[in-house]
Amino acid sequence: MGKCKKCSQPATVYLVRHKLSLCAEHFIDFMEGSAKKTIKKYKMIYPYEKIAVALSGGKDSATLMHLLDSIYGETLELIGLHIDLGIGAQDYSKNSLERAQTLCKKLNREFMVIDLNKEYQISMDIVKEKENRFSRPYCAVCGTFKRYLLNRYSLNLGCEKLATGHLLDDEVSVLLMNIINGNIDQLVRVGPNLQGNNSTLITRIKPLYEISELETTMYTQIMGLGFQEGECPYSLGASTSAYKTLIYGIEEKFPGATMKFLQRFHKMLLPPLKAYYQGTEGVKLNQCSECGGPTTEETCAFCNIKYLLTRNE
Ligand code: SF4
Ligand code: ZN
Ligand code: ZN
Numbered sequence: 311m312g313k314c315k316k317c318s319q320p321a322t323v324y325l326v327r328h329k330l331s332l333c334a335e336h337f338i339d340f341m342e343g344s345a346k347k348t349i350k351k352y353k354m355i356y357p358y359e360k361i362a363v364a365l366s367g368g369k370d371s372a373t374l375m376h377l378l379d380s381i382y383g384e385t386l387e388l389i390g391l392h393i394d395l396g397i398g399a400q401d402y403s404k405n406s407l408e409r410a411q412t413l414c415k416k417l418n419r420e421f422m423v424i425d426l427n428k429e430y431q432i433s434m435d436i437v438k439e440k441e442n443r444f445s446r447p448y449c450a451v452c453g454t455f456k457r458y459l460l461n462r463y464s465l466n467l468g469c470e471k472l473a474t475g476h477l478l479d480d481e482v483s484v485l486l487m488n489i490i491n492g493n494i495d496q497l498v499r500v501g502p503n504l505q506g507n508n509s510t511l512i513t514r515i516k517p518l519y520e521i522s523e524l525e526t527t528m529y530t531q532i533m534g535l536g537f538q539e540g541e542c543p544y545s546l547g548a549s550t551s552a553y554k555t556l557i558y559g560i561e562e563k564f565p566g567a568t569m570k571f572l573q574r575f576h577k578m579l580l581p582p583l584k585a586y587y588q589g590t591e592g593v594k595l596n597q598c599s600e601c602g603g604p605t606t607e608e609t610c611a612f613c614n615i616k617y618l619l620t621r622n623e
Pocket of ligand 2: 314315316317318319332333334335336
């Protein structure tokens with residue numbers, strides 16, 4: 311690994327895609343610098359905004375909260391928002407909640423839990439129990455829960471934006487999945503800064519957009535951040551994980567390829583795709599007749615799932 315490129319002390323990490331050896335201190339600077347650069351480039355955050363941070367209890371969102379706290383300090387109001395998904399096996403939800411709560415306490419940041427079971431009388435365990443009522447994989451149902459609740463509660467809390475811990479690897483795997491499945495219209499719906507409408511849809515930002523999973527792993531180790539290390543018992547068969555494996559394989563052979571792909575996508579593919587889809591009718595957002603949330607249909611996906619789970623058979 312050799313010496314740190316910045317200070318010549320013994321290096322702690324080697325960043326393959328940047329061909330860079332760094333000591334712990336300069337690696338922390340590197341992570342803060344990377345997040346700052348992304349935030350500036352995509353005009354994500356302005357001082358004194360109130361931002362909800364989606365905290366799953368895992369390492370990516372722990373890194374996100376920690377970095378935002380270090381970069382902005384008192385100049386940003388951050389609220390950790392955690393969803394208790396009601397996953398009992400291996401105490402998964404219990405441990406995740408504890409991790410997220412402990413982090414906010416340590417950083418002295420506001421924390422809020424949305425308890426799916428208490429608030430809506432549904433949970434991921436009930437999804438498992440009634441799986442014959444769904445044709446979708448667990449993670450797709452869970453994703454609907456998360457998107458809906460994070461949007462609703464961050465708006466209710468009066469936040470300007472919702473920050474999520476999506477990483478470079480997550481974004482590229484979704485792009486790849488959509489390309490391979492021919493869902494080209496979906497390609498314009500991804501990105502680091504997704505504008506909301508200030509009433510039913512919050513603006514969603516991804517400050518870790520250009521940071522890799524390997525880098526967050528090293529950051530949590532160096533900073534000694536506690537996070538949920540166990541794997542979700544319902545994660546088996548998650549479609550994005552196959553694409554992620556593919557990306558790791560490519561990255562191993564061609565370090566930096568993932569980032570290059572994302573940059574070229576933004577520069578060369580996204581503008582003509584946006585122009586094309588804006589030229590067509592575009593998607594019109596209605597208000598769900600049950601909950602008032604955003605939807606392209608009569609009722610939103612969350613209310614539809616809730617109905618499937620709570621109706622009598
Ligand atoms: Fe939800 Fe799937 Fe993540 Fe488990 S792995 S928390 S089911 S999205
Ligand atoms: Zn150094
Ligand atoms: Zn609804």
